[in-house]
Amino acid sequence: MAKTFDVLTIGNAIVDILSRTEDDVIVRNGLTKGMMRLIDAAEADRLYEFMGPAVEASGGSSANTAAGVASFGARAAYIGKVATDQFGAIFRHDIRAQGVHFETTPLIGGAPTARCMILITPDGERTMNTFLGACQALSEADIDEATVAAAAITYLEGYLWDPPEAKQAFRKAAAIAHANGNKVAITLSDSFCVDRWRGEFLELMRSRTVDIVFANDSEVKALYETGDLDTAVAALRADCELAAVTLGEDGALAASGSDVAKVPAFPIEVLQDLTGAGDQFAAGFMVGLTRRLSLAESATLGCLAAAEVIQHIGPRPSVSLKDLAAAEGIELGVPA
Amino acid sequence: MAKTFDVLTIGNAIVDILSRTEDDVIVRNGLTKGMMRLIDAAEADRLYEFMGPAVEASGGSSANTAAGVASFGARAAYIGKVATDQFGAIFRHDIRAQGVHFETTPLIGGAPTARCMILITPDGERTMNTFLGACQALSEADIDEATVAAAAITYLEGYLWDPPEAKQAFRKAAAIAHANGNKVAITLSDSFCVDRWRGEFLELMRSRTVDIVFANDSEVKALYETGDLDTAVAALRADCELAAVTLGEDGALAASGSDVAKVPAFPIEVLQDLTGAGDQFAAGFMVGLTRRLSLAESATLGCLAAAEVIQHIGPRPSVSLKDLAAAEGIELGVPA
Numbered sequence: 140m141a142k143t144f145d146v147l148t149i150g151n152a153i154v155d156i157l158s159r160t161e162d163d164v165i166v167r168n169g170l171t172k173g174m175m176r177l178i179d180a181a182e183a184d185r186l187y188e189f190m191g192p193a194v195e196a197s198g199g200s201s202a203n204t205a206a207g208v209a210s211f212g213a214r215a216a217y218i219g220k221v222a223t224d225q226f227g228a229i230f231r232h233d234i235r236a237q238g239v240h241f242e243t244t245p246l247i248g249g250a251p252t253a254r255c256m257i258l259i260t261p262d263g264e265r266t267m268n269t270f271l272g273a274c275q276a277l278s279e280a281d282i283d284e285a286t287v288a289a290a291a292i293t294y295l296e297g298y299l300w301d302p303p304e305a306k307q308a309f310r311k312a313a314a315i316a317h318a319n320g321n322k323v324a325i326t327l328s329d330s331f332c333v334d335r336w337r338g339e340f341l342e343l344m345r346s347r348t349v350d351i352v353f354a355n356d357s358e359v360k361a362l363y364e365t366g367d368l369d370t371a372v373a374a375l376r377a378d379c380e381l382a383a384v385t386l387g388e389d390g391a392l393a394a395s396g397s398d399v400a401k402v403p404a405f406p407i408e409v410l411q412d413l414t415g416a417g418d419q420f421a422a423g424f425m426v427g428l429t430r431r432l433s434l435a436e437s438a439t440l441g442c443l444a445a446a447e448v449i450q451h452i453g454p455r456p457s458v459s460l461k462d463l464a465a466a467e468g469i470e471l472g473v474p475a
Numbered sequence: 476m477a478k479t480f481d482v483l484t485i486g487n488a489i490v491d492i493l494s495r496t497e498d499d500v501i502v503r504n505g506l507t508k509g510m511m512r513l514i515d516a517a518e519a520d521r522l523y524e525f526m527g528p529a530v531e532a533s534g535g536s537s538a539n540t541a542a543g544v545a546s547f548g549a550r551a552a553y554i555g556k557v558a559t560d561q562f563g564a565i566f567r568h569d570i571r572a573q574g575v576h577f578e579t580t581p582l583i584g585g586a587p588t589a590r591c592m593i594l595i596t597p598d599g600e601r602t603m604n605t606f607l608g609a610c611q612a613l614s615e616a617d618i619d620e621a622t623v624a625a626a627a628i629t630y631l632e633g634y635l636w637d638p639p640e641a642k643q644a645f646r647k648a649a650a651i652a653h654a655n656g657n658k659v660a661i662t663l664s665d666s667f668c669v670d671r672w673r674g675e676f677l678e679l680m681r682s683r684t685v686d687i688v689f690a691n692d693s694e695v696k697a698l699y700e701t702g703d704l705d706t707a708v709a710a711l712r713a714d715c716e717l718a719a720v721t722l723g724e725d726g727a728l729a730a731s732g733s734d735v736a737k738v739p740a741f742p743i744e745v746l747q748d749l750t751g752a753g754d755q756f757a758a759g760f761m762v763g764l765t766r767r768l769s770l771a772e773s774a775t776l777g778c779l780a781a782a783e784v785i786q787h788i789g790p791r792p793s794v795s796l797k798d799l800a801a802a803e804g805i806e807l808g809v810p811a
Binding site for chain 2: 156158159187190191192193194195196197206224225226229232233234236237251453455457
């Protein structure tokens with residue numbers, strides 16, 4: 140049966156608060172550059188006190204991916220929990236305005252909408268501090284069966300392992316997807332996230348609860364506790380049906396069975412902000428898969444989307460990725 | 476007596492919601508490109524529905540000016556009314572994080588913090604739709620006498636004529652400033668604002684309630700109801716002690732008595748977003764005045780600040796204007 144959605148993504152619904160910062164601020168506050176850490180409300184207030192002037196933009200890893208999928212002209216849906224506050228209104232507006240189907244019931248009278256305070260250093264690296272707030276309330280009840288059944292790929296973020304109820308939501312979504320002949324993808328999200336949940340992530344892969352795994356080089360190395368990328372990638376290939384690994388300025392590789400593709404990164408003019416790079420790679424790659432493009436073509440679409448997002452502040456495309464692909468001569472075609 | 480602040484600005488405290496839009500959206504919704512219009516809550520909701528994905532950044536004309544003054548390393552203060560909501564928290568954080576003194580008591584339990592939905596067309600022009608919200612509550616009680624007395628220049632936006640209580644606040648501030656030997660400046664804000672309040676603006680100037688007047692070419696022409704810029708500028712010079720008129724890509728002119736200076740605009744690479752251009756010109760110009768620079772040097776500082784802000788999305792400087800001035804070889808010196 141033809142699917143209503145190419146990609147459904149599920150994750151923590153977050154508004155980003157982005158500010159440029161010098162490296163010494165990262166060091167002085169005991170933060171680890173490039174990583175995501177979870178913070179409570181008190182630490183969020185403390186951190187906000189010393190942050191410089193900021194801008195706000197809708198974020199959330201897999202929500203950014205849904206926005207990217209829609210920007211390619213593909214059909215995207217999203218499930219994630221916001222509150223009924225001003226940040227929740229921003230989040231809901233932006234994802235819908237991008238053309239993403241988003242109908243998750245907001246949390247009323249509980250914690251506020253999640254925010255992520257992102258410190259961007261002069262090298263474009265981002266250090267993320269997430270207050271999960273309303274995301275903690277995402278549960279099985281939020282997984283709409285019809286939406287999951289209607290999506291060719293259901294994409295889940297590893298970050299969902301942090302709010303306790305969300306694991307059940309993740310497993311429910313994966314079961315519905317597979318029962319309907321759909322694919323299930325996961326991103327490992329962050330190497331610290333991998334450290335927290337290594338055993339469970341491996342179980343998800345080895346039990347074939349997930350089919351497609353997205354990771355960057357530090358995440359895949361963290362997963363297999365090795366400093367050697369080739370060793371880690373070989374292990375990942377054995378543990379899942381399809382693996383896609385991003386390698387920063389070295390591009391990306393994708394592997395499925397004996398089929399392997401390695402593609403270079405797109406050249407950029409000025410690196411502004413790495414926020415959303417992995418999210419947009421996943422968007423392009425999955426759009427390629429749903430169009431039955433080759434692994435190399437799909438990875439190229441991913442690199443194209445990543446190159447766009449790192450050249451401006453904020454985690455979502457600032458131009459049409461569909462137009463960008465067309466300008467590169469990449470024909471997207473129609474859904475498989 | 477030496478002053479604590481170089482510039483105090485008073486105005487509508489607003490969070491901007493900025494989105495790129497095609498020209499036909501402006502036309503289809505009956506908006507007038509380049510202008511600011513006031514909208515109610517229902518129209519704000521309607522407009523937000525059809526806006527594309529947006530980013531949020533603290534704004535408010537004279538608050539942007541205060542941020543610019545602080546970015547030059549000069550001492551700035553701000554008075555304006557937000558609510559105790561998330562947008563109010565953003566506004567308060569950003570202006571204080573820029574180094575601006577801001578202590579106005581927020582509105583509790585009333586209208587939400589003001590927002591301005593800004594549609595940016597491909598030519599960089601911005602069309603603004605303002606929901607005043609909590610700004611309507613700014614009153615005489617918010618004018619802190621000590622702060623006004625301590626500021627070399629008190630700068631007021633013409634937009635303050637829209638919320639009814641704010642006029643009294645404006646007049647009170649001007650009286651305190653003059654009683655303490657300080658200067659009072661006004662920006663005419665917008666040609667539609669001039670149309671609404673022409674008589675009162677002229678009275679403020681002719682009664683010497685204000686000393687320094689900022690306007691762009693369309694505002695000064697609107698004020699004197701003439702299509703001829705030279706006629707309008709001549710009339711403005713007769714009506715105030717010091718006039719500063721911005722001319723877009725033709726730069727700016729400043730005139731005081733028989734002293735006139737005309738300076739060119741700074742070259743830019745790519746025009747992104749005109750939001751904040753006039754606000755930042757005023758910041759640079761007033762910093763120059765407080766450093767006893769010449770009219771030409773002060774106008775040059777204004778053009779430098781305006782050129783920075785139009786090359787990125789958002790109404791406030793994204794880099795240090797002090798560093799930018801130093802790179803241009805402009806020595807700011809110490810307060811007069």
